[in-house]
Amino acid sequence: MSTSREDAASADIGVIGGSGFYSFLDDIEEVRVETPYGTPSDVIALGELAGRRVAFLPRHGRDHRYPPHKIPYRANLWALRSLGVRQVLAPSAVGSLTPEYGPGTLAVPDQLADRTHGRAQTFYDEGGAVHLSFSDPYCPAGRRAAADSAKAAGWRPVEGGTLVVIEGPRFSTRAESQWFAAQGWTLVGMTGHPEAVLARELALCYTPLCLVTDLDAGIEEGDGVTMEEVLRVFGENIDRLRTLVADVVGALPAERGCPCPRVLDGIKLPLELP
Numbered sequence: 001m002s003t004s005r006e007d008a009a010s011a012d013i014g015v016i017g018g019s020g021f022y023s024f025l026d027d028i029e030e031v032r033v034e035t036p037y038g039t040p041s042d043v044i045a046l047g048e049l050a051g052r053r054v055a056f057l058p059r060h061g062r063d064h065r066y067p068p069h070k071i072p073y074r075a076n077l078w079a080l081r082s083l084g085v086r087q088v089l090a091p092s093a094v095g096s097l098t099p100e101y102g103p104g105t106l107a108v109p110d111q112l113a114d115r116t117h118g119r120a121q122t123f124y125d126e127g128g129a130v131h132l133s134f135s136d137p138y139c140p141a142g143r144r145a146a147a148d149s150a151k152a153a154g155w156r157p158v159e160g161g162t163l164v165v166i167e168g169p170r171f172s173t174r175a176e177s178q179w180f181a182a183q184g185w186t187l188v189g190m191t192g193h194p195e196a197v198l199a200r201e202l203a204l205c206y207t208p209l210c211l212v213t214d215l216d217a218g219i220e221e222g223d224g225v226t227m228e229e230v231l232r233v234f235g236e237n238i239d240r241l242r243t244l245v246a247d248v249v250g251a252l253p254a255e256r257g258c259p260c261p262r263v264l265d266g267i268k269l270p271l272e273l274p
């Protein structure tokens with residue numbers, strides 16, 4: 001069943017679906033949320049899963065209308081927080097910069113390198129400077145829950161590693177790809193930034209769930225990556241990824257003992273958070 005309404009609705013876990021991940025929950029209620037940063041990528045689906053209230057938002061829109069550099073990241077994160085969300089799971093299709101981690105591998109990186117440019121990447125751009133720690137960009141409790149759930153479900157997850165986020169929408173050249181790998185970076189995507197830092201700025205837990213769809217251009221024998229290849233491989237893995245995300249929802253601690261909720265303590269914010 002699906003209804004549409006504007007009034008109060010809530011969730012405590014948000015799932016932001018990526019390429020090929022356009023629906024998630026059953027028995028949903030759909031809400032349209034407007035924010036000071038514009039309209040989110042799509043209506044947000046609310047439902048119940050594993051005893052938790054969950055909000056699902058496809059970051060590109062259900063029809064994949066937003067390319068990675070045009071996604072309304074600030075509106076998306078603000079909207080989720082305004083619904084009550086405090087923990088975010090972020091499934092994403094990524095390229096691998098490590099030959100051993102081939103298509104179908106699940107990775108839960110612990111670091112991020114930003115190679116984007118020109119994207120709005122902060123809520124705090126007027127009314128006073130706010131500088132938050134981002135040395136560890138992801139929620140440690142979320143990463144633990146993700147890796148443990150993946151192992152329990154028979155995946156062999158790659159724990160740790162660095163996701164480099166490129167501006168896109170084009171894929172990397174072979175030289176760029178080889179350069180990224182030479183830095184020790186292990187995964188490449190186009191949406192992990194500024195999504196993670198905006199979550200941090202709203203004191204949300206943010207956990208990436210990266211599904212490798214291809215070996216990026218630098219380690220690829222063939223013609224290089226294509227969008228068709230990414231979507232095909234993602235489609236081959238979507239059922240087990242959906243199941244995994246549901247497992248992680250059930251494994252996330254209801255009480256947040258991680259540092260994420262305290263990141264804004266003692267900081268004078270130039271705006272009121274929803």
Ligand SMILES: CSC[C@H]1O[C@H](OP(=O)(O)O)[C@H](O)[C@@H]1O
Nearest residue numbers: 018019068092093189190191230
């Ligand atoms: C569909 S090809 C490239 C596209 O796939 C990834 O999307 P997402 O991170 O939302 O799963 C990548 O970041 C690009 O946006």
Ligand SMILES: Nc1ncnc2[nH]cnc12
Nearest residue numbers: 093094095188189190216
């Ligand atoms: N090779 C790649 N580069 C950037 N984003 C991706 N998403 C999936 N595969 C990718």
